[in-house]
Amino acid sequence: MLVGLNNVTFEFGSRLIVENATWHIMPGDRTGLIGYNGTGKSTLLKVIVGEYLPSAGTVERGRETTIGYLHQDLLSFDTNDSILEVAMGAFERVKQLEKELDLLVKKMESPSFTGDSAADEALLHEYSDKLHEMDVLDGYNIHHKTEEVLQGLGFENSALQRPYKEFSGGWRMRVLLAKMILQQPDVLLLDEPTNHLDLPSIEWLEKYLLHYKGSVVIVSHDKFFLNRMVNKIVEVYQQELHHYTGDYDYYETEKALRIEMQQRAFENQQDYIRQNERLVERFRAKASKAAMAQSIMKKLDKLERIEQVEIERPNLRINFKVDKQPGKIIATLKDATKKFGALTIVDGAEAEINRGDKIALIGANGKGKSTLLRMIAGTETFDGERIWGHNVDESFYAQHQLEALNVNNTILDEMKECGSGKTELELRALMGCFLFSGDDVDKKIKVLSGGEKARVALAKVIAGKGNFLMLDEPTNHLDMHSVELLAEALNKYEGTSILVSHDRFFISKTANTIWEIIDNEIKVFKGTYKEYVDWKERMAKQKPAEETVKEPVQKIAEQPAKTQENVADRDQKKELQKLQRQFSKLEEDINRLNNSKTTLEADLGNPGIYADRNKFQQVEHEHKLVLSKLSAAEKQYEELFEKIVRLEG
Template sequence: MLNFKNIAIRRGSRLLFSGASFTIHKGQKIGLTGANGTGKSSLFAMLRGELHADEGEFSMPPNLEVAHVAQETPALECSAIDYVLDGDRELRALQRQLQEAEQAHDGIKLAELHAALEHAGGYTAQARASRLLNGLGFSTEQENRAVSSFSGGWRMRLNLAQALMCRSDVLLLDEPTNHLDLDAVIYLQDWLVKYPGTLLLISHDRDFLDTITDHIVHIEQNKAEIYTGNYSDFERMRAEKLAQQQTAFEKQQREIAHIQSFVDRFKAQATKARQAQSRIKALERMELIAQAHVDSPFGFSFPPPKKMPNPLIKLEEADIGYGDKVVVRNASLSISPGDRIGLLGPNGAGKSSLIKVLSGQMPALRGKLTNAQDLHIGYFAQHQLEQLRLDESPLWHLQQLDKQALEKDLRNFLGGFDFRGDKVNDPIGPFSGGEKARLVLAILVYQNPNLLLLDEPTNHLDLEMRHALSVALQEYQGAIVVVSHDRHLLRSVTDQLLLVADGRIQPFDGDLDDYKQWLAEQKKAGDEPDTQAAANNVSRKDQRKQDAERRQRLKPLLDAVKKAEAAVEKYHKEQQELEQQMADPAIYSEENKEALKKLLSRKAQVDDALEQAELDWMTAEENLSQAE
């Protein structure tokens, strides 16, 4: 096993490649490709011990026999076949020991050495060397000619034959076909296919590489990466990669242009309100960070609403609350196409209740709600995740919305939310919270609403999905009302802020920085004076009782955080232990093949479990923070 870990090689001040991390296992045949000067021969020199990596670690098992083709051939007077036999170093060592034992008349030693010579194939070595020479184009008469009598090209063939004669564990061949004719190339190709050791081959002959190699290490743009398969397989993978890069570049340019168009259009339309200017800044920042998300697995957009009545919905003199409790009084709100409203206010002030009234999920205690005839609401709230059919698939959920839709079209649509392949048919019961939230959003988008009511839509979503949602909402042509603790989302998709506080709904004349200041002032003032006075009059006994009730209320959330932290620590520790086991060269031996298979399987399970544990921990922390 040859193990490369973060290898960097320089020639003088010039970096050839860096960050090379891969493992070459026993018996693999590796083609090493890349433009001239990228570091292929330098990598060989490192394997031969002639230079050291400038960074990183290279390791291989001790006592491996590494063979390579010498670049120069001295003008020796020995015969060609003897020169080739010199490649079998074990044979030559045994022959020297035999000579010494004969001179010492050591019969026991002679018997042991003859047995060793037979075991090493010493009695057939001459025939093997002859076959090699013949296969590489030498005639029987040429086998006995002096090495010095051959020209440079033929001497290189002799060097190649000498390297092949070595019973090596690792064979390094740098452009071995350069001095061969077609017959010799075919012979060498067939010989290397049967070679039992590990082969590293530098060649620009694609047919040669295709027939022999099972992996390609390609050096390009100062990076060395390994690909599974022969050279044609590598070409296909590289072509796909380059096509993806081009597609990603084009996607990036489209996204930048798309966001820039919103910046330009919005600048022309926006008032001088602080939140409008805040949105312009957020849009400009989105343009700058677009490149960081070009490889995002998410790509979706809201289709234009079919109809856009004006106003879409109107709430007049409404009281909102539960039972006898009124949280918002005398609320009036008219929403028109293109409105992008963010709701601000303390927890419990009535933001979610307002959205529920607008969506029709709960009635107002008093007042009037008027919906336009062609109003089509898209409502997102956390409880909708619980309304998904856990035994059904993402594809099934969309098919319930559109019985006539082609499965291919639904699969393509779900792909934009990163439900791909078999995932579209999997039951959603085991899905993570983030996957379920993505599915609810997919269902919402597919229904093509003209009014979006979003109550904390980014809960459970990762950064890539949040960015994709922000971009999609920029393009959305209907009206938006959103409650969110994600300030980036609020800044980038809203241009009108409403404050829900103190039982009222009123415009907030400021941006999110101003709202932060408003919250600080409210906390400092202690809200209402009578509330503060009442708090001052609370007895110590009552205070202790309130603290106990608070601890009791928060206990399940604190327990959830502790449990999630313990799981993260447990899986992280096991991950480190598994990685330590995988760093042991002995695990890659033939006798440990099954153990390695189990180790790799467990490592994959632990990686997945750790990722889920970290998500659970973040969710638990967020739930506790909101409750506090």
């Protein structure tokens, strides 16, 4: 056991977070910590690391157990050091060893060092020991390792020497995540790690953590991420911890089954109680049966009552309404160009949004997704045209709107200022749908959590009754249940929408069109996110084969082309000899590739290779490359064979 919570009760002020909670984190565990917003998931992580002490019970940590904890509060850290230096802070001992070795080298280079004295011999032993420790810690590869992790998390190589303080909060969080990964703690606690990552970085993090040797606890609202990452789920629900052995899909199925079984047990017990109560009523008046009635009553009093299942969950009642019907074309971008200094977002881009489109704008961070959304919304200047369609009534939700909320306003005052034309009674009813009931609407914006602010900003968008929604990361700060409800609402929405999101579950449930900025152009894929991913995978598989075949086939194709003008006068035998030489060479290539394939498959069959993640990934990559080349070579082999048969015939 690495960390253990034993009968822990924790109260935050007057609010009970968990009562008599037990949870043991074991080696190899990859656990998703889930629960509705406000149930105390982040608070529980702070109890695990010792920031908060439990009201009752104990938290045990192994003497040698190391814990890494990634959370939003880390963003207060600031420094002029480069991001490479900050991430390399993970290797404190290696950096200390480098200094100590430099000092020892200077001593050994001094004229007084001869190597003969006892002191010199001790110096040599110390130098040898430190070299050995450096080797054990793989200290000579720390630059390479750090660069690899930072690049995996989306940093360009050219950015690694830039000062940490120049980066925004999301990018800073990536640097700190890189540092934590490189420290390789026994237990890695990640609080919403995907909030600041784009899709390529999330996919990289998934691959990295799947081979991570320590245990991982993840708080996340990203279903796709949890399904790929975890083998256990711990749910904070009704001040208790509920444990499930499986991924998120398993948890959903198993929870429904547990609820059904508990409800059945409750109903059976209620039938039993009613039957016995009827017997008591019947026998109570008869003196001869009074003792029996008393006995039944005692038995009922001792009975451990099964609770009725009442699923407590915050139900956002999101209902997007449309006031007026727009024309067929919502918006058109013509010859759109946007640059930030040397950085080009789009160059002469063209795009059209039609009524009924539900567009997901995806891709890596830094490609300009949010910029493009602002261009469409009209809040970002650019060269070119944005032509608005007929009768378009737009609503725009963006992350900056959370900061744009007036912190001194109450929730109700903020809603009154959004220009919806609704009465105070209607606004109170709307805020009730967003879990702000009764006196909650009189809370000041400044005391709200990130999730609560996001709900206020969303409510303002909905109050507008727009027929065209533009949403920038709308699922950030929402729990999974709220994400599902928002997805359902967007599916029912009769208007048109375009959204930026890294939540693959949300995109898969809401989009019928995918936009991606590639080579400064807007590439449009008409279809769902799953269809888009399948298509990308097919294209990726075809590309290596095409590249391998392209050059040799081109050479073969060119030779007859040069001789087309006078084919009858050509020496057919000479052409045949050329093809036969190529055929022999290709046979040798195929034999060589088959030998490589056999060797690599033997390596992959060796269990020891999986202990070294870098080695495993390298061999796996080489194996895929060999298979691709072999497939291309065999295809070329068949084509050459057919040509030779035709010439010989």
